[in-house]
Amino acid sequence: MRAIFVILLVAFSISAVNVILDPGHGGTDPGATGPSYTEKQAVLDVAFFAKSYLESAGVTVGMTRSTDITLSLADRTTIANSGGWDRFMSIHENAFNTAVQGTETFCHPSGSSNSFDLRNKVQPELIWAHGYNDRGTKTADFYVLRNTTMPAILGEGTFIDYTAEWDESWRYLTNWNDHSGRQGFAYAKGFCIHAGITPPTYGEPPPVSDSIIVDDADPEFTIGGAWSIGSYAGGWEGGYHWCSPTGEKWARWTPNLPEAGEYSVYMWWLAGANRCDSVFIRIFGVNNDSMFVSQKGTGSEWHYLGNYDFHAGTSGYVSLGDRTAVNGTAVIADAVLWIHNGPLDVAENAPRPQAFNISAYPNPFNGNCRLQIDDLGLGIEAIEIYDVSARRVACLGSSTGSGHRSAQQPDGTVGEGPRAFPLDGISENGSAQGRSPTTCEFLWTPNDDLPSGVYLVRATAGGNKGLQPLVQTKRVVYLK
Ligand SMILES: [Zn+2]
Numbered sequence: 001m002r003a004i005f006v007i008l009l010v011a012f013s014i015s016a017v018n019v020i021l022d023p024g025h026g027g028t029d030p031g032a033t034g035p036s037y038t039e040k041q042a043v044l045d046v047a048f049f050a051k052s053y054l055e056s057a058g059v060t061v062g063m064t065r066s067t068d069i070t071l072s073l074a075d076r077t078t079i080a081n082s083g084g085w086d087r088f089m090s091i092h093e094n095a096f097n098t099a100v101q102g103t104e105t106f107c108h109p110s111g112s113s114n115s116f117d118l119r120n121k122v123q124p125e126l127i128w129a130h131g132y133n134d135r136g137t138k139t140a141d142f143y144v145l146r147n148t149t150m151p152a153i154l155g156e157g158t159f160i161d162y163t164a165e166w167d168e169s170w171r172y173l174t175n176w177n178d179h180s181g182r183q184g185f186a187y188a189k190g191f192c193i194h195a196g197i198t199p200p201t202y203g204e205p206p207p208v209s210d211s212i213i214v215d216d217a218d219p220e221f222t223i224g225g226a227w228s229i230g231s232y233a234g235g236w237e238g239g240y241h242w243c244s245p246t247g248e249k250w251a252r253w254t255p256n257l258p259e260a261g262e263y264s265v266y267m268w269w270l271a272g273a274n275r276c277d278s279v280f281i282r283i284f285g286v287n288n289d290s291m292f293v294s295q296k297g298t299g300s301e302w303h304y305l306g307n308y309d310f311h312a313g314t315s316g317y318v319s320l321g322d323r324t325a326v327n328g329t330a331v332i333a334d335a336v337l338w339i340h341n342g343p344l345d346v347a348e349n350a351p352r353p354q355a356f357n358i359s360a361y362p363n364p365f366n367g368n369c370r371l372q373i374d375d376l377g378l379g380i381e382a383i384e385i386y387d388v389s390a391r392r393v394a395c396l397g398s399s400t401g402s403g404h405r406s407a408q409q410p411d412g413t414v415g416e417g418p419r420a421f422p423l424d425g426i427s428e429n430g431s432a433q434g435r436s437p438t439t440c441e442f443l444w445t446p447n448d449d450l451p452s453g454v455y456l457v458r459a460t461a462g463g464n465k466g467l468q469p470l471v472q473t474k475r476v477v478y479l480k
Helices: 002-017 038-056 075-082 112-128 168-172 176-195
Strands: 021-025 061-064 087-094 103-107 134-139 154-159 211-215 220-223 229-231 242-245 251-252 259-268 278-283 288-293 302-312 315-319 332-335 333-344 359-362 368-376 380-386 392-396 439-444 453-461 469-479
Touching: 021 038, 021 075, 038 061, 038 168, 038 176, 087 176, 103 112, 112 134, 112 154, 112 176, 112 288, 112 469, 154 168, 154 176, 168 176, 176 288, 176 302, 278 302, 288 302, 302 333, 315 333, 359 453, 359 469, 368 380, 368 453, 368 469
Parallel strands: 021 061, 021 087, 087 154, 103 134
Antiparallel strands: 103 154, 211 333, 220 251, 229 242, 242 332, 251 315, 259 302, 259 333, 278 288, 278 315, 359 368, 368 439, 380 392, 380 453, 453 469
16 A cells, blocks of 8 residues: 555655756856857757646746846755745756867766656657767766755756857857757746646647659659669658668758748658668758657657748758768658748848958869868858969859858859768768758869969858858969
8 A cells, every 4th residue: 555655655756846947147147159149148048948848748837046146056956945846957058178079968976867767768869859979878977966965867858059060059140949958848848848748849730732742652752872662552652762870871852942932841761660760860951950860759740840941942951861871771862841930030130250251272183182172151242363563363153051052163163062071972970069950162263374372262251141241261272
């Protein structure tokens, strides 16, 4: 009898659990900073998304701060401990040396088993949110973990100072609805799994009308590597592509969008027990983002990937790679759906990065020079090359926006220059950890009469989006 009573009590207390969210920093303390956004801003965005997803699942939610105010660590634990909260989730973004990216979640080393369980449930969801490197579940003697009286965790979703290949803070600024939204959802889902509550769903099922669908039977669908065509019931309009992953295959859906704007993006796949649970997805629109999706659970329905801005036409796309898939599991590439929501969500007046990166790799053996430019999603307008007397010796044309672009090569042919992937044109798996989705590659092949020497590369970006153009120059040594 006593045992039964205890079990009932535990079951009741778990289902009645509520949570206080602690967006880190605030006020005079910005936390970690990137060129475009600060940690105190990002974690507040994330917390609001988490709150709304948690409340939609019936959870009562508090916040240590809901505005940009200064709070000491003691203020935070006092608010939490005096409020009768069952769980404490402190939300942070990381920073190190601008070159490290990944996700980690902490609890206190002497925390309760519920602390460890909550931590272990939240971390995989945070990994899902962005597809970044799994830095692991960890313990640390952080003040807010040590001094809270309830099970507590602290999440470090991403490194907001990361700029080595893309500006992570720019993603928080311009993709806040999805970049912060997916992270907020991750906290909510992890918490619900921990608490035994049915988690909310990410996004809503789409209406069928007013949508643009690219199916794997359409010419707008392209693949790399060896795929098979499947015919089990449940594919979108019949068949679907599937592969056993090797880390080299990719699939791409490139819609011809009638107008620029914000679109809700959904993907359809056929579920099954042998499906890959970490399929790497990238969205190439006005800005870019990446994520993992699991194809294991429910299938044969539209799965929401988020709201993203796209240019009109065919400059944007959704791609899927099998980079992280485990051999022996199946990856499905079937259909992607775009629903137009309204005008571009990009804040035209938003502060932008002050600089983008140009790397040059002269290749004397091939008589060319490879230029790698991370335009941070702004869109390269032109790349001009000048000699030391300021004479323009080459112009490498323009591109229309971020994502998949083609470059006008000096000889007039359109090349596959600006891509986020290796130049082999095969791999779609330039990873979230690897090359940035906003990195473009251009090949400069100087005319034969140009001598070896110092040249100036001048790249212009952003003007073709109606923004004040950003110009960057870099010195290059060209060796014949
Ligand atoms: Zn922090």
